[in-house]
Amino acid sequence: MEIVKVWSEDGAGKVVEIPADMTARDVCQLLVYKSHCLDDNTWSLVEHHPILGLERCLEDHELVVQVQASMSSDSKFLFRKNYAKYEFFRNPLNFFPEQMVAWCQESDGSIPQTQLLQNFLNSSSCPEIQGYLYLKEPGRKSWKKLYMSLRRSGLYYSTKGTSKEPRHLQLLSDLEDSNIFTFIPGRKLHNVPTDFQFCIKPNKACSDCKELKMLSAEDEQSRTCWMTAFRLLKYGIELYKSYTVPQQRKPNLSHFSSPVRSVSENSLVAMDFSGQTGRVIDNPVEAQSAAVEEGHTWRKRSPRMNVLGSPSPLHPSSLSTVIHRTQVWFHGRIVREEAHKMIMQQGQVDGLFLLRDSQSNPKAFVLTMYHHQKIKHFQILPCEEDGKVFFSLDDGATKFTDLIHLVEFYQLNRGVLPCKLKHPCTAVAL
Numbered sequence: 001m002e003i004v005k006v007w008s009e010d011g012a013g014k015v016v017e018i019p020a021d022m023t024a025r026d027v028c029q030l031l032v033y034k035s036h037c038l039d040d041n042t043w044s045l046v047e048h049h050p051i052l053g054l055e056r057c058l059e060d061h062e063l064v065v066q067v068q069a070s071m072s073s074d075s076k077f078l079f080r081k082n083y084a085k086y087e088f089f090r091n092p093l094n095f096f097p098e099q100m101v102a103w104c105q106e107s108d109g110s111i112p113q114t115q116l117l118q119n120f121l122n123s124s125s126c127p128e129i130q131g132y133l134y135l136k137e138p139g140r141k142s143w144k145k146l147y148m149s150l151r152r153s154g155l156y157y158s159t160k161g162t163s164k165e166p167r168h169l170q171l172l173s174d175l176e177d178s179n180i181f182t183f184i185p186g187r188k189l190h191n192v193p194t195d196f197q198f199c200i201k202p203n204k205a206c207s208d209c210k211e212l213k214m215l216s217a218e219d220e221q222s223r224t225c226w227m228t229a230f231r232l233l234k235y236g237i238e239l240y241k242s243y244t245v246p247q248q249r250k251p252n253l254s255h256f257s258s259p260v261r262s263v264s265e266n267s268l269v270a271m272d273f274s275g276q277t278g279r280v281i282d283n284p285v286e287a288q289s290a291a292v293e294e295g296h297t298w299r300k301r302s303p304r305m306n307v308l309g310s311p312s313p314l315h316p317s318s319l320s321t322v323i324h325r326t327q328v329w330f331h332g333r334i335v336r337e338e339a340h341k342m343i344m345q346q347g348q349v350d351g352l353f354l355l356r357d358s359q360s361n362p363k364a365f366v367l368t369m370y371h372h373q374k375i376k377h378f379q380i381l382p383c384e385e386d387g388k389v390f391f392s393l394d395d396g397a398t399k400f401t402d403l404i405h406l407v408e409f410y411q412l413n414r415g416v417l418p419c420k421l422k423h424p425c426t427a428v429a430l
Contacts, residue, residue, distance in 0.1 A: 003016075005076065005077070007079065016030060019065075023063060044082040045064065046078040048078050052201075053187040054182070054201065055078070055184055056180065056181045057082050059239065070204055070205060081423075083423045095228050097225060101128070120233065121237050129149070129229040130147070131147070132148070133146060133148045134216040142191065153174065155174075156172060176234070180200055180231070194219075196218070196223040197216040198223055199214050200230075327404060329353060329425060336366075336377070339366075339375075340368075351420055355368075355380070368425075369418075376418065378416075380392065391406055
């Protein structure tokens with residue numbers, strides 16, 4: 001057994017004792033159950049190097065003890081959401097621009113788009129990512145623009161323009177003994193020509209930048225393409241297994257030293273009492289729907305209960321101004337820069353969102369969301385009608401009694417937003 005310390009977004013740490021064969025996915029499950037948060041296969045362990053300014057999400061199948069052995073003393077693991085972890089399986093065409101993908105055995109044209117991922121996962125095929133990248137020259141502050149090719153055997157640059165002849169290709173880094181990292185948000189390299197930098201780091205502890213291959217892409221889409229292709233070419237079918245298997249299996253709790261929940265809690269089941277006799281709901285989707293419906297019923301009932309005189313009545317109007325503070329998507333008085341950082345860290349997927357207090361208007365709130373590679377902000381203003389306070393982000397055209405109602409509406413309806421709210425930006429306390 002090995003001792004591993006994991007840190008959460010709020011700076012708190014938790015020490016866990018794990019066996020040598022425990023994967024990153026297993027450790028995430030352990031932390032999910034210990035922290036009582038929802039296990040939706042989007043939690044990740046992040047390998048974080050503060051001195052180098054680098055981080056990456058561990059793949060679900062990686063052995064945590066092995067990764068820890070290759071980390072320097074200042075490095076640490078973070079526990080964080082990553083909604084973009086397997087997004088390329090759902091929307092592959094968004095990740096691989098046609099002009100960047102090539103195949104070594106082209107017949108009469110490009111490979112059909114439906115076979116895009118199959119070719120990356122099939123070890124006998126020869127997919128290749130190609131295009132220009134800026135490379136930081138070793139020991140110097142200058143960057144050089146080079147034409148590069150990423151193959152199963154490694155990342156190459158051309159010594160002669162865009163030539164891919166073997167005599168003109170120079171190996172920059174192999175995939176087997178290295179991993180690909182992004183820079184910690186807000187950490188910008190000296191003289192970097194664009195804002196879309198990443199780097200390839202060897203699988204060993206290093207405390208300076210001399211062994212790192214510093215790279216910078218032209219835009220966010222091409223950076224994402226290079227980094228996703230690196231993962232696919234290195235791990236192949238392992239990524240697909242990690243994407244599909246957790247959706248089909250029950251959590252592996254064999255590593256837990258104590259029961260995750262109490263016996264009485266484990267004995268609770270979802271029941272349907274709509275008929276003459278009650279029945280147990282086996283379908284998890286139906287059970288979740290029943291739970292949501294019960295929540296709606298309770299919320300409709302609660303103001304009436306307060307009016308009738310519950311043990312500790314709270315006026316509905318005052319409840320509506322604070323009830324959102326219990327939600328995972330609400331982050332209080334964080335500044336715009338911190339909101340940007342959280343969105344970037346938790347996966348750049350459409351519909352990722354959070355709510356926060358407005359800095360300019362103490363009575364207002366701000367919805368921060370990600371859409372089409374941009375972070376957008378929408379102000380939520382209070383408005384009064386018949387002595388009651390409502391909240392709206394479309395100048396009063398659509399009004400809500402509290403922010404929970406507002407979020408639930410825009411999770412189901414796009415309204416004035418560029419897309420529906422899909423993924424709450426969550427900070428968990430370990």
